[in-house]
Amino acid sequence: MKTKITVAVSGLNNVDSPGPGIPVVRGLRESTFFEPRIVGLVYENLEPGAYMHDHVDKSYKVPYPSEGSGILMERIRDIHAKESIDVLIPNFDSELYTFMKAESELKHLGIHTFLPTLQQFEERHKSNLPEFGEKYKIKVPKSRPITRIQELKELEEDYDYPMVIKGKFYDASIAFSFEQAQIYFNKIASKWGLPIVVQEYIRGTEVNVVALGDGRGNTIGAVPMKKQYITDKGKAWGGITLDDPKMLELTHDIIGQTHWRGGMELELIRTDKKELYLIEINPRLPAWVYLAVGAGQNLPEALVKLALGYPVEPFTDYTVGILFIRYSYDMICPLGDFQSLTTRGEL
Structure with missing residues (x-):
């Protein structure tokens, strides 16, 4: 029998620059361990995930973090009083700081998270990348x-x-x-x-890795990918899993040295000389994380297990040559759904 849990997920803007929310939810829906009730946290009335009722059971509108962490946390407490949230998975960089700062308060409420530490979050910032590269002996561009x-x-x-x-x-x-x-x-x-x-612009091919660290230096899972189709906003609209030991070695090295806690995406450039340059670390699971699920590593499920303190065995392999292709889809929604989210703040 699966364990029933309630998971709150943000990042439901599944549009041309998609958030990771729906891919994370899809991974949780395919869990062999959990039976999740999904609570969506939306910032805009037209975030598509709120209307995807086969994925999201209930949605609530929340204030932007820029309106103040106190206001956002007050709304989370209100939602928790109705939903009894077990795990919160924020999927936007801009909201992570608020939830990392509030980790103790959330845990006191009974809401578990599994996020990077404030030090990990700060030192991997784009503006700190040269210092990060020097500290951990990793090739990075000048910036x-x-x-x-x-x-x-x-x-x-x-x-x-x-x-x-x-x-x-x-x-x-x-x-x-x-x-x-x-x-x-x-x-x-x-x-x-x-x-x-x-x-500094590094000439080469962009490649990416989605990974999950356990906070103790161990890599729970990692899947490398090459973008096959890129939109005018630079977002991957198609990609394929790679057999690339050097990318995996670099990922294990970074997680091992930093003791990274939670999901991450490494953005890398492979030069013509086969050198790997780290150009960015995104401190959460990326929007293409469902490719990892399809390749055999259900990282969203593993993240929830870590948040709740369940033992998690590291993934040892994945399927190479698995492709993802995004597509547009027109949902038909009753006006009442939009009115409910707009006026009542929930759907």
């Missing part, structure tokens, strides 16, 4: 955080075009000139704030 457009000109002495302009949470664009760099600076800063990170 520098800036807060003024004028600093772009100053960087031209050390950085050649093209260069990569990145937001502190999301978004990255390749600038081939100072004029382009200015445009991307303003565009990303207006959306995600400062600082902006300027990163």
Whole structure:
């Protein structure tokens, strides 16, 4: 008999720049250990996951973390009073800080999480990547955080075009000139704030790894992937699992040295010389995590087990050559569903 649990999941914006929420839910629905009731946490009225009733049992609207951690936590307490949440899985970088800070309070309420520590979260920031690479002896591109457009000109002495302009949470664009760099600076800063990170452009092929660390230096699972189709927003719309021992070795090395706790995605560049450069660590499971499930590693299920203190055996293999392909799908929803989420804050 499966163990019944209630799991709250955010990141249900399953659109052209999808969040990890629905892929995480799909993994939990396929669990052989748990029978989950899924509670969706949505920030916008039109997040598709809220209307996917075959995946999400109940949805609640929550305030953005930018409105204040106290307000967000008050809403979580209200939802918990109705739903008795066992595990909370936040899937946006921008909300992780609030929930990491509130870990003790959440545990006191009976809500379990399995998130990186504040130190792990801070030291892998894009703006701290050079120090991270030096500390753990990992190849990383040169990068520098800036807060003024004028600093772009100053960087031209050390950085050649093209260069990569990145937001502190999301978004990255390749600038081939100072004029382009200015445009991307303003565009990303207006959306995600400062600082902006300027990163050396490394020529090569982008590859990725989804992984899960147990917080004690052990890698519970890791699946490498190469993007097969990329949207104009740089998101993978198709990808395939790889047989790449070097990517796995690097992943085990990073998790072993940092004692990483929770899910992560490594964004890497493989150069023509077969060198691997770490260009980013996303501190949670990525939107393509269901590929790992399809390849034989149900990382969402393992994450929930870790959160609840169940023993978890590391995955030892996965199927190479498994492909994922995203597609658009038009859901038909009653107006009453939208009105309920908009006016009552729940669906």
